[in-house]
Amino acid sequence: MNRLMTMIAAAASLAVGIGAATSAANAGAVLDKVLQSKTLTVAAGTDWGPISHLDENHQLVGYDVDIAKQIGKSLGVEVKFVTPGWDIITAGNWQGRWDVAMGQMTPTKARAEVIDFPAVYIWGAAVAIVHKDSKATKPADLEGKVVGVSAGSDTEAYVNHKLTPAWVNASPVEYQFKPGQVKTYGSANIAFDDLRLGDGVRLDAIANDEFQTDDAIKAGYPFRILEPALFYAPGAIAVSKDDKEFSDKIAAAMKEMKDNGTLTKLSIKWYGKDYSVQK
Structure with missing residues (x-):
């Protein structure tokens, strides 16, 4: 029994040593x-x-x-x-x-x-965007609506109520609405193309960063940004x-x-x- 325990201890020690060596090699x-x-x-x-x-x-x-x-x-x-x-x-x-x-x-x-x-x-804002013909005037009006987001984005985490900030001095996130359906896209531009088809045709809204959204609006997309912003983040x-x-x-x-x-x-x-x- 003592010999078995000795062998186990030696194996564990070797594993730790290998792990440490690997870590050192990666440094x-x-x-x-x-x-x-x-x-x-x-x-x-x-x-x-x-x-x-x-x-x-x-x-x-x-x-x-x-x-x-x-x-x-x-x-x-x-x-x-x-x-x-x-x-x-x-x-x-x-x-x-x-x-x-x-x-x-x-x-x-x-x-x-x-x-x-x-x-x-x-530092920027994440915002809710709607077609110019939408009757929504604030993010809370998107309760139960179909909202598009970029896959893997912080806005996807937000609309699914799973955004947990990890930056210094972050304020708790306040969720202003809960979508009825969340549609994910490979990029925001694909979501923009769906929303530009009209209010409610494929999407009721998009959650996205303000910078890219402003750029789309300047390019002629028929969108409005709802106030207030969903959240500010670095x-x-x-x-x-x-x-x-x-x-x-x-x-x-x-x-x-x-x-x-x-x-x-x-x-x-x-x-x-x-x-x-x-x-």
């Missing part, structure tokens, strides 16, 4: 890969409005694109963009397919379990959880941009206002 792995390849691979979207989109020359541009390039400059590396789906980005477990995710991700409690958030770089840089050294480097680059006024300048460039300060 700095992402940063080493980026510096050795001289390439920072960044996940972004091609149809996220002023966040990131393709211009007339089919080049990726936007607020987040400019920030990613500044991070690359700070690290002394080139930036390469990839465009996975938002739900894939927020799921974590990236397996080295990209190093940083843009998209102004809200650092919720659920996401913080699989992703690190080195720095917040924008947008953060996202990295995988397995490399604190890399996370710290990203945090330092973002702090430099904030301190020297770069974030303010870029926000005004793309939004006309400074959204880099906390609301």
Whole structure:
């Protein structure tokens, strides 16, 4: 019996040792890969409005694109963009397919379990949007209605009453309505196309971020934003959880941009206002 217990203890000790060695081996792995390849691979979207989109020359541009390039400059590396789906980005477990995710991700409690958030770089509102012909005048009027959201978004968590903030000094979320049906989409633009067909044709409303919604309205979509906003939240840089050294480097680059006024300048460039300060 004593010999058996000794063998079990030895096996447990070996397992712990292997786990510690693996953890140590992973430490700095992402940063080493980026510096050795001289390439920072960044996940972004091609149809996220002023966040990131393709211009007339089919080049990726936007607020987040400019920030990613500044991070690359700070690290002394080139930036390469990839465009996975938002739900894939927020799921974590990236397996080295990209190093940083843009998209102004809200650092919720659920996401913080699989992703690190080195720095917040924008503050904005999530809003309820209706067709201009809708009789709704406030979010509460959407009780029991069909509401569209982007899959994996914080607005999806909101309409399902599952949004748990994980950012510093976050106020408790107040749910202003409960939909009768929630329809998820691969991107907000697809939901926009459904809502533009008319009030109640496919959707009664959409819950989405204010920035992208403003951009759609400016482009001619027949929408109205209902007041008040659903909630205010920060947008953060996202990295995988397995490399604190890399996370710290990203945090330092973002702090430099904030301190020297770069974030303010870029926000005004793309939004006309400074959204880099906390609301």
